[in-house]
Amino acid sequence: LREAKGIRPAEGFRKDTSRWVIFPRTSYLNHIKLEENAPKIGQDFSGYRFNQLEGEGTFGIATAGISATYTREVLHHCGKAGKFLKIATANPFPEALALRFLEGLEKVVVIEELDPVIENALIHLCGKYHLPTVIHGKLDGTVQPAGENSVESVAGVLEKFLPVQMPKKPELPTPPPLPVRPPVLCAGCPHRASFYAVKKALKGRKAVFCGDIGCYTLGNAQPLDMTDTCLCMGADVTMAQGMQRIEPDTLHFSFIGDSTFFASGITGVVNAVYNQTDIILVVLDNSTTAMTGHQPHPGTGVTMMGEVSNCISIEKILEAIGVRSIQITDPLDYAAAVAAVQKAAGETGVRAIIFRSPCIAKIKPAAPVCVDTEKCTSCKFCIREIGCPAITLSGGKAQIEPSLCTGCGLCTQICPFHAIDRKEAAK
Structure with a gap:
């Protein structure tokens, strides 16, 4: 089957120290080869079937990807629109094809998303070959500098150069405005309990909370407001170290x-321990990679191919690194979680709290809790404090939405009047 599809068998690794062992001298020589080969590859790309040039005239449009589809849809309502260049391989740039495109053009508008790669390449060619063509795009403000393009945004750009006549949309009744719904942690998410325990344990103390990439970035939302920074995977550990010095x-x-810890957090903890930094590491262990698809990681005991493997222990890694104070607790046990944070706050050096509770998508939810309306005083404490989407108001009283509640029990532990209980839900 592989032969029928023209797939060649893998040759395996071929030893070639001049290619694979990059000493300073071989790096220099390979850099020369790379620069020599780039124009040749660009020449080949000029004949690549997905790099397309069509049309004629003194005005041109250069584009790529989904923006090319949007542009074609707009041009369908323009008639003849000049030259059209669609780039599929921007590096190395298909210089010969681009020069044929630029020949005889007075103006070009470049429509692309993200960085102005095609725009910069065309400006470079105009300078290199002393071409009089004026290039418009992101750099001069003709095209929006950020965000995604759309048929409407492309039409708005091309209207500056072409007689665009987009079909009128049918007049429809104005729909009611949608309610504002910012992204929030799921109802029953253990991260909410972790953040809340830290927040309550440190009430009145000066603290900075460095966050990371994952569901728990949503800890920055009100009412929790517990994520002060978010840059890239593993930066929570390193940023906390730098701030602690200041x-x-x-x-x-x-x-x-937990997944980010394995991916890029360990090295930062090693650095913190070795340099005797005074930080509190909080590992939010929900036994999955929740935000990006629930794929397994080294702590789940399952490989990407679904094979069972030995779990790698976060606490044993921390012990091996040299973290002396390590606490493991269930964040949904509110009193124990607060006590763990208070203990860590009274210590020095690198100390760790592992809040271990599985993601609600990994377990069967418990029975939903219920509000005793006779005990509820309408104080709204449960809503103001944790912001769980399963808690709403009805007639001024707190109400639990059973279709959302997972029975995590956090609200039952924080209600000052004990108005939320599992017993009510069973009746």
Whole structure:
């Protein structure tokens, strides 16, 4: 079957130290080869069937990807529109094809998303070959500098150069405005309980909470407001270290998920321990990679191919690194979680709290809880404090939406009047 499809068998690794062992000298020589080969590859790309040039005239449009589809849809309502260049391989740039495109053009508008790659390449060619063509795009403000393109945005750009006559949309009744719904942690998410425990344990103390990439980035939303930074995977640990050097009188927390810990957090913890940094590492262990698809990681005990493997222990890694204070607790046990944070806040050096509770998508939810309306005083404490989407108001009283509630029990532990209980739900 592989032969029928023209797929050649893998040749395996061929030893060639001049290619694969990059000493300074071989790096220099290979850099020369790379620069020599780039124009040749670009020449080949000029004949590549997905790099397309069509049309004629003194005005041109250069585009790529989905923006090319949007542009073609707009041009369908323009008649003849000049030259059209669609780029599929921007590096190395198909220089010969682009020069044929630029020949005889007075103006070009470049429509692309993200960085102005095609625009810069065309400007470079105009300078290199002293061409009089004026290039318009992101750099001169003709095209929006950020965000995604659309048929409407492309039409708005091309209207500056062409007689665009987009069909009128049918007049429809104005729909009611949609309610504002910012992204929030799911009802029953253990991360909500982790953040809340830290927040309550540190009430009145100066602290900075460095976050990371994952569901727990949503800890920055109100009412939790527990994520002060988010840059890239693993940066929570390293940013906390840097801030601690600047403000040694402040508690610096580093929030990181279990999958991110394995991916890029370990090295930062090694650095923190070795340099005797005073930070509190909080590992939010929900036993999955929740935000990006629930794929397994080294702590789940399952490989990407679905094979069972030995779990790698986060706590044993921390012990091996040299973290001396390690606490493991269930964040849904509110009192125990607060006590763990208070203990860590009273210590020095690198200390770790592992909040271990599975993602609600990994377990069967418990029976939903219920509000005793006779005990509820309408104080709205449950809503103001944790912001769980399963808690709403009805007639001024708190109400639990049973279709959303997973029975995590956090609200039952924080209600000052004990108005939320599992017993009511069973009746």
